[in-house]
Amino acid sequence: MADLPPKSPSTSVASGYGDKEENAIERRSLRDYYIILRERIWIALPLALIVSIGLGYYQSRETPMYSATAKILFEKPEKVVTTQGVADPSITSEVDLNTYIQILRSDNLRAKVAASFTPEEIKILQEPFLKGAAPGVAPPSAGGLLGDVSPDAIRNSFLIQITVRHQGARAAALVANRFVDQFMARMREQMSGINDDAVKQLNEAAERLRKESAVKDQALQNYMKQHELGTSLDVTTNTIKAHLIAIDAAHTAAHLEVLARATEFNQVQTYQREGRNLYEITAISSHGTIPVLRSQLAAAENTQLELADRYLERHPEMIKIANQISSLKDQLDRATALAIADLKTSLDKARDNEQSLEKEYALNNQQNIRLRDLGTEFNNLQQDAEAARKQYMEILDRKNQTTTLKNIEKIPLHPLDSATVPGGPYTPNITRIIKTCTGIGILVFVGVAVGLSFIDDRIKSAWDVEHFIGVNLLGIVPDLSGLKDDDKYTLVLNNNQAPGVESFLSVYSSVKIHSKLDFPKTILITSTIPGEGKTLISCNLAGSFARHGKRTLLIDCDLRRPMLHRHYKQQNNAGVIQWYENGANLEGDLLTDPSLGIIKIGENLSLLCSGGRSKGPTQILESQAFTQLLQRLKRQYDLVVVDSPPLGAVTDSLLIAERTDEVIYVCRFNRAYKKHIRMYVKALRNGRNEILGVVLNGLSPRRIEYYSNYRYYRSYKKYYGAQT
Numbered sequence: 001m002a003d004l005p006p007k008s009p010s011t012s013v014a015s016g017y018g019d020k021e022e023n024a025i026e027r028r029s030l031r032d033y034y035i036i037l038r039e040r041i042w043i044a045l046p047l048a049l050i051v052s053i054g055l056g057y058y059q060s061r062e063t064p065m066y067s068a069t070a071k072i073l074f075e076k077p078e079k080v081v082t083t084q085g086v087a088d089p090s091i092t093s094e095v096d097l098n099t100y101i102q103i104l105r106s107d108n109l110r111a112k113v114a115a116s117f118t119p120e121e122i123k124i125l126q127e128p129f130l131k132g133a134a135p136g137v138a139p140p141s142a143g144g145l146l147g148d149v150s151p152d153a154i155r156n157s158f159l160i161q162i163t164v165r166h167q168g169a170r171a172a173a174l175v176a177n178r179f180v181d182q183f184m185a186r187m188r189e190q191m192s193g194i195n196d197d198a199v200k201q202l203n204e205a206a207e208r209l210r211k212e213s214a215v216k217d218q219a220l221q222n223y224m225k226q227h228e229l230g231t232s233l234d235v236t237t238n239t240i241k242a243h244l245i246a247i248d249a250a251h252t253a254a255h256l257e258v259l260a261r262a263t264e265f266n267q268v269q270t271y272q273r274e275g276r277n278l279y280e281i282t283a284i285s286s287h288g289t290i291p292v293l294r295s296q297l298a299a300a301e302n303t304q305l306e307l308a309d310r311y312l313e314r315h316p317e318m319i320k321i322a323n324q325i326s327s328l329k330d331q332l333d334r335a336t337a338l339a340i341a342d343l344k345t346s347l348d349k350a351r352d353n354e355q356s357l358e359k360e361y362a363l364n365n366q367q368n369i370r371l372r373d374l375g376t377e378f379n380n381l382q383q384d385a386e387a388a389r390k391q392y393m394e395i396l397d398r399k400n401q402t403t404t405l406k407n408i409e410k411i412p413l414h415p416l417d418s419a420t421v422p423g424g425p426y427t428p429n430i431t432r433i434i435k436t437c438t439g440i441g442i443l444v445f446v447g448v449a450v451g452l453s454f455i456d457d458r459i460k461s462a463w464d465v466e467h468f469i470g471v472n473l474l475g476i477v478p479d480l481s482g483l484k485d486d487d488k489y490t491l492v493l494n495n496n497q498a499p500g501v502e503s504f505l506s507v508y509s510s511v512k513i514h515s516k517l518d519f520p521k522t523i524l525i526t527s528t529i530p531g532e533g534k535t536l537i538s539c540n541l542a543g544s545f546a547r548h549g550k551r552t553l554l555i556d557c558d559l560r561r562p563m564l565h566r567h568y569k570q571q572n573n574a575g576v577i578q579w580y581e582n583g584a585n586l587e588g589d590l591l592t593d594p595s596l597g598i599i600k601i602g603e604n605l606s607l608l609c610s611g612g613r614s615k616g617p618t619q620i621l622e623s624q625a626f627t628q629l630l631q632r633l634k635r636q637y638d639l640v641v642v643d644s645p646p647l648g649a650v651t652d653s654l655l656i657a658e659r660t661d662e663v664i665y666v667c668r669f670n671r672a673y674k675k676h677i678r679m680y681v682k683a684l685r686n687g688r689n690e691i692l693g694v695v696l697n698g699l700s701p702r703r704i705e706y707y708s709n710y711r712y713y714r715s716y717k718k719y720y721g722a723q724t
Helices: 020-024 030-039 041-060 094-105 107-115 119-132 169-191 197-226 233-274 290-308 316-407 430-455 462-469 501-514 534-547 576-581 624-636 652-657 674-686 701-707 710-723
Strands: 066-074 080-082 085-087 148-153 159-166 413-417 473-478 521-527 552-556 599-602 605-608 639-643 662-668 690-699
Touching: 030 041, 030 430, 041 430, 066 169, 094 107, 094 148, 094 159, 094 169, 107 169, 119 169, 148 169, 159 169, 169 413, 197 316, 233 316, 290 316, 462 674, 462 690, 473 501, 501 534, 501 690, 521 534, 521 624, 521 652, 534 552, 534 605, 534 639, 534 662, 534 690, 552 624, 576 624, 624 639, 652 674, 662 674, 674 690
Parallel strands: 473 690, 521 639, 521 662, 552 605, 552 639, 662 690
Antiparallel strands: 066 159, 066 413, 080 085, 148 159, 599 605
């Protein structure tokens, strides 16, 4: 290390630090985030759709709930003087209002509401629960069908609203109104007694009619139970008729099934008698393992024919295949017998099913005739029960009206708005679900795309190079995999009119702009991992300088895996390794030294090969002779371009970098990781190397269009500004 020549003062400043102020203000723009979203759209979009659609499906599958609201108004009444004292039922404070709300929420009032429903109203409450209930499951009682009842005071008013949420629209309105009715009844009972003779007589009459109605209802129920009529005669009759129709249809289908199975079984028996191939019958050939066994048997027989051409009958392979064929035939015979037995069993089951349906049809027909005979007596009992129930309901209504008229003037309590049947459920709210799922889908889409951009640490864009790595972007080279290997390494040298030539010329311009050294000088070109295109960049960058009149030497210092001689179709008999093994002679004209074998491959461009392969080239690269060789060659040429091994594979490039003036780092799109590149760039800077910048290689034209941005053209602006 002590023999290294001193670096010029300009080389002590690492490339990229000169642009520190400019890099410091670099921020990701909307375009950068657009690129992130566009690059990962096929990952983020399906995930966002799955999440949003799944959430929407889950929310839309919620049980529909309906909401109905009734309002109660408390008015400011006059004070009522009674024999017991002064009763003031009005609301004088927030405490009174909260007391009434707690009464509305009490279990006592809830029980009264549940007990107040008529059988028809209970059916309305049970209707939504019966839709999804399993057959035979009893519906909940009236107390369990009230739903969610929420009484709330309206601010700055004497109003209480009762909101009921229920699975049935009619049930929600019914429960809300019934809570208002029962609450008002309780308030009346609390504020005034109901003990007069009229009410007492009505109560006694109502109780008597209730018992009569109960007796007649019980007689009707006993008659229905005695004759097993179910809920009603009409329902039972309709059920029997529907059952007869269903049985008749099932009997027809069963008869057709018997005919089909009998036809198949008779066909099998006919084939057996005539000795025909049973596998021509679909029911046999497609049964169970028969198709597989037949296929295996055919394959084994074909194999036997092929082996017979090579072996005699007693050969082990012939015996093995013969045993296999015999085993397969036995299995096939058993499978065929099983198929015939299954066919016979299917025929027997079909016949049994047909006979069972015939018996069931006869029994149901007898039941239907019996129900017609019971119709007259049943109708008489039903009419008596309905008449008694009607009388009871009328007297009960009169009792309620009398009680209401007696107390209506004493209670400052009035229903303001009755609950109406809601037109639709409040949940699931499709509009809200769509908005929520759309918002969540967008968040998932953006979150996944941006999250993956932080997880994916590979180099992709100009922003990654200049902001994260902290070096200049010298240029972007498109993907040249469509060109022949013989052409793409000499694109600039041969002045080809092909895609990619202009990108190498732009790299040449950027190198001239960012370089702080005058000619002659040496430039090292390296990368992180193999396959990133550093040799391609070396060849065409050297060709660019040679094309612009600079005497350029291209050296292959990848001594472990040299490639430059192949790209220029040269022999690798002479070069750095051969020169070092022959004594590393620095005397005389190096350009004509046969051990070096410098080859002129174009106007102003020469090639120094590796001169073979070496498994341990560090001895050569660390030697004083190699350092002096580079210094001597730099005097002979304006520019020496050194193609080196990748830094991620071996440390040879770090040794070479100590002996060169400038470094160009090659990164292939979406290949190397940013953290590795930054680590190796830091290692080069620690060695006081002048890092000109990074060449981003291998982008398709489409990716160049949206991965590059205005920073890519900064070199052109500086260059043209300098020329002006």
